[in-house]
Amino acid sequence: MDIIKNLSEEEITQLRDIFEESAEGLDVRSFELALSTACSKPTRSVNLAHLRLKELFSEIDVSGDGYVSWDEFIMYIINRTDGRNKVASATGLDGVIKSYQLGEVHDEDIPKTVVRMEYIPFMDKIVKVVRQERGGSSRVRILQNDLNLTPYFDIPRQGESQAVAFTFIPPGPRCHTDNTLAISYNDSYLRFFDMAKKRITMNNETRMVKSVRLSESQTCLKWSSRYNRLVMGSRTGIVSVIHPDEMQVYNQEKLHGLLISDMAIDDSLLFTASVDPIGSVKCVDLQRNVVRYELDDHQQGATMIAVNSSYQTLFSCGFELHVVSHAMLMPKVKPWKLLDTARPHRGRITQLQLVPNTPQLFSSDSCGLTKLWDIRMNSCVQNILPPKDELDITPPEQSAASSMCVIGPSKRVIINGRNTAIYCYEGAVDPSVADEVPAQIVLVNSSMQTVLSIHQSTIKMWDLQTGEI
Template sequence: MGSIDGTGGLQSSPQKHENFRKGLLGDEKDDGGGGESDSGITLEQILALKERFDSADQDGGGSLDMQEFMDAFGSIINKDGSMTQEQIARLFMQIDANSDGGIDWNEFSTYMLMESQSSGTVKTHQVGNFFLPDPLGKKADPDWFHRESADCMLIDSVGGQYLTASKDGTLRLWTASSMQLAKTIVTGQSWILAMCWLTKSARLVLSTADRRIRFYDIHTWEQVVEVQLQSPAFCVCSWTFGEAELLAMGNEKGEVTVVDISKGLKEVRPTGKEKKQKKRPDYWNDSVTKVVHDGFIHQMEMVEDLGGLVTCGADSAIVIFEYPLQSDPNHKDRIIPRRILKHARGHQKGVKCFQWVVSHKLIVSGGLERQVVIWNPYTCKPVVSLDGHQSGIAKVQVNAEFEQVISLATDGVVKVWDLRNNECVQSLSEGENLREKGARNSSIVYDAARHRLITCGLCPHKWTINPQILNSSTDVTHRSPVVAALYNKNFGHVVTVAEDSEVTIWKPTTGNEVFNFIDQDRDAETFLSAAAFDDN
């Protein structure tokens, strides 16, 4: 949708909003008239905004009224004096999400995060199912199947393969082009708990339930190192820090151990005392262990945009903390967290999984509850919860190109969510090959390079994006004919209404969709023919 003329200068609003955002972020610059500037928002910019926001809160009430807002940001909002008081008041109302007459930090930062997106005009595709199943998946050879569910899956982007790891102790490599089994590696009889790549040293790391970490050469797929641990590592991740390659492991005690892999292992033999206590020695030349959670750690990832490691655990918390690890002066065995995402409107039970949404600067998480929770990591508060699953959430993935979150529940049901309107656009059932074995989907991974979703229970199953969507050049905004287009002068929004009762709210300055809803109780034989605002 484009801008609207004849509304008290609204047509010039796009540049005003862009100047406001760029001025706040300090990234206003001439791109030569035709280039696209990076509109993402960084951690440093968020911290600078927080400092400016706090200094503007003169009465210390935690929110800015209109005067405080203008005193702090007026020079950016109306630096050329061309905006009217009505336009300034409208901007204030847009940021004031709960309409209480004040803007708190949560409202302000969420507004900035959303404004920093560069997604352009919304494309709501209504040409049928978004993902289509692979018809050849039903013909998979049963001899290829894992004997038990595969809970871990990775993409080998260099070798063009998918890796699945199962409770049966086997690692299987599948050719991405044909989805055929290429190799089976037997690691033992123990359940494979987690795996990750060591890209710098060309290794694959496997953690198993028998308290072992195994390293495999990705060129020969031979095991090169095996290390015994004091506790099983239920999650692993790796990253580089300068010249060092680091491996992090999380266990059932809530401990995170970070190892500098580049410094190798010690030559250690257990002492008599250690053997008697059944305690395993520390085999790493350079490692540090700190307590982060109270109980199991289920997932961990290094997120550079947030300035550190992100973990989630059984204590219903998502924790963000820096590396090198900072010790709590009052509890030397614990870290000092940078932020903790834990809220009454968030998870009340264990958090099983999360993903960082780069484009929106948000964290998406799932746990023992049936909701997918979307967080603003800078305010540590949830933005919205996505309801629809009938059981707990086991995995989440992000389809950044189409602004989607993909969630897998413990009952095997996969749901695809549109982040632009927080709606479920599709539910996927298991492939026929899984139903024949009585298995459920237990892992998912989104392959952005090939525009496909891979689900796995005993065998990976491919779901490709509908070709009509990939090749579509037309913006479809409603499922049925539009019967009304209205302008709300108070909020500066355009509202379109379709005959099937679908109502969509648009921001005319950008053409982006703000909100969408439909009357679920409408009689299927009843259609709308007109719509209007109630001025009262």
């Protein structure tokens, strides 16, 4: 397994080409020859007798047809990640994904002004950023985690400045600026606000702990609990690692030529996305301060990324109509594209959110369609359309999700667009749009745009356009 992970990009490409020469895949003899050739380079001291290639072939060929395809080979490697099976068993990652049902719809805010919403697990609260429709200032509100999204308290407005990014700094023994919400504004200020609700004003607003003027606005903020450091990404592509108490810069490097659009942290690894088409996604080792690898999957740059630690998978999207999936253990391998041929995304991806401790991924496009993916199979399992208004005259471009919030513990997803819609998981299943009974046979009629699903006791016909019976 280790020798396969350490193959060079050229060797992996050669190995993939050998697999793809046959439509069925490789039989056991061809499989042994291909891997023996790849693992017997002069620079590799590998005892081929100990590779047990026949046993490996049998483990990968779960269907028993006598052939192993390239996709089966790669998925086997990913599935053998240390600790993954234990995590899957403990968290139910191997369960059947059910559907999300519409719970509540709120219309208190002007459409498309909720530019960001994020759940803070430590506080069990939701942070919402509301921006004025025509520029102007923004308002940051802290909400209760309930179906009514009850206001908890507000962050005071900062004149005409707009909140660009934020992150929560949890309580910790080695940080005095803890239990605060760090917010970056477009006036180049980084401000810290008390989240302990110990200093609330008469206007139900918390107080600012401190404010720091930076050389430029920061477009991304992430807190690293492992190193107790604040990681910042700027509009000019510079990544800085600082301690919030003394604001001392420990590391600073220009990773991208253009704006950093998103960041994600997985243990000691930092993943950055940029609208720079060259090296649009990069993986940085925070401990060694080196770039491990960079990816060029988006011609116009990447806008969002998401990392699933349990499945060691990196997801990214840009201005294309699909999501790209990379195996983090083998970044040199050709990525998968999350495409739903039955009902694909019609606009660029505007939202990308993982559901914690599950194999679920949400993607939403500029035409208002939200899709739920099972990342184990890279397949779409549910389509979600915005709730219709009474007249149903809203243009598609105004139905796009401006922000999305996934709440893992309560298994809810909040989609903000022309209204705020809350979808609940494991609720009462609507039989017109979902079926918990496994289908034994599924037939697709492309000319009639229908799907016929045959279950143990029923036969159902589904509309591909609406997803309903």
